[in-house]
Amino acid sequence: MHRIELRWLILLLMIAAAFLACSIGFYASYRTVREQLMSQALEANRVYAAKLAQSADTLFKAVQSEVAYSASMLSDGLGDPARVEAEVARLQLQSNAFNAAYAVNAEGRILAGMPRHTGLVGTVLETEGAKAALAQRRPLISSPYISARNNLVVFISHPIFGKDGSYQGYIGGSIYLAETNILHSMLGHHYYQDGSYLYVVDRQRRMIYHQDSLRVRETVTGNPVIEAVIKGEEGAMRVTNSRGVDMLAGYAPVESTGWGVVSQRPVEATLQPLDGLMLEILKRCLPFVVPLFLVIWWLSRLVVKPLHQLAITARHWDRAESQEQIRQVRTWYFEADQLKHAILGGLGLLHEKLGRLNQESITDPLTGLANRRGLHTVLAQWKAQENPFSVVAVNIDNFKQVNEAHGQEVGDKVLQFLGTQMRSISRSGDLLCRLGSKVLLLLPHTSLEEAGEIAERLRLWTAYMESPTGSFITVSAGVAYWPGGSASIADTLKRADDALHQAKREGRNRTVVSPPQEEESVATGPQEGV
Incomplete structure (x- = not known):
């Protein structure tokens, strides 16, 4: 699988950081200008309403x-x-x-x-x-x-x-509020084409002046601006009017009558210049973007070059000239220099550690037996060589109760105890493997009968050896045979596992031998009086 190079990652990261910074700055500018426009509109409407209220009062x-x-x-x-x-x-x-x-x-x-x-x-x-x-x-x-x-x-x-x-x-x-008069003339000259308008309400929240003459006499409820102004308050706020339009309203009371003058402008009209303003800002920023990205590209190459050279050389660490090539890499900053020295220092230990790590990778750290990877490795070799073998699957009876009664630490020691017992009866060419709480003993060039005897000897020996629990434990075992050739190793392991489960079902502390598929199974267990 092809991996992306660090230089491209750093370049993308720096470009993304620059783009993000520009975006944040642009958004911050947008929000600042937007709030400024709205704040200015609110204050302008408040001042305008106050001026008209004062003029009406005068x-x-x-x-x-x-x-x-x-x-x-x-x-x-x-x-x-x-x-x-x-x-x-x-x-x-x-x-x-x-x-x-x-x-x-x-x-x-x-x-x-x-x-x-x-x-x-x-x-x-x-x-x-x-x-x-x-x-x-x-x-x-x-x-x-x-x-x-x-x-x-x-x-x-x-x-x-x-x-x-x-x-x-x-x-x-008498002043007829719905007809032409001096008050109407004073207020009527201030209707704008962008949706801005003003209106006057009396103490009963009734419209006594509005640009739309049909709304005169209309009583408006639930409008916080009207509620504030009829209380004699002066101010400004953002509000949705009775027609559902988002407005920026300024309001002020007429002292002599108790009426309220409200001047408001749609938010949409207030923010209309914003798009053009932000576009102009973007146009002014664009000439600096290309040089910025070129500088970012150059800096990323400068930073990544030593690491890239080290990575290319380290890829072929097994070559004789790799150490000399690594020494020639110019590491002009601290991290790259430390990495170069670490690579040079590690090359000397690499082969030794590789051998040790390979052994550790196929070994169970608790018991020292082979793990699943070690099992597959050996089985692959025996299959290639067509070496027949018998397999003994061993499991401690009631192991879950051991853990519950004595704790996991004692349970681990019991597994180690079982592994020690199995080593004592195995040969140098045999393979011992731990798979969870189950231990496999693979016996190359060993017949089914011999494997059954070995399993039974292990069962009896374990039953009379004091375990780390302070008492005796018992085991159950299942035995199967792989004759080589085209027979399935996986099927052989499964038959050994099935035989183990059969031993469990039949009362535990026993060995069940899985015969060739055409034969009946043979079970051995504790003798009466043993």
């Missing part, structure tokens, strides 16, 4: 002053109809603040009204603003209400007192 105070002046001009003139009519006309026409103006006596009857075509002179006003003016007898800006002619109206009035201080009536004007 306007209402100026209108109140005009009404107060008219009231002072009529303090002794309500008995003169021409004078009253002239003053009402002046009040309605001088600043275009009112859609209609009225002079009313103490009984609530209209003495004069403008425009004249209203036809209300001589009647008694029954509107909320009129009733409040008569009842409170003080300068008043009414809450918005629906008039008799179905207009949304704000009524601004001032009481008229005679020279002797007696209450004579009041004079005031």
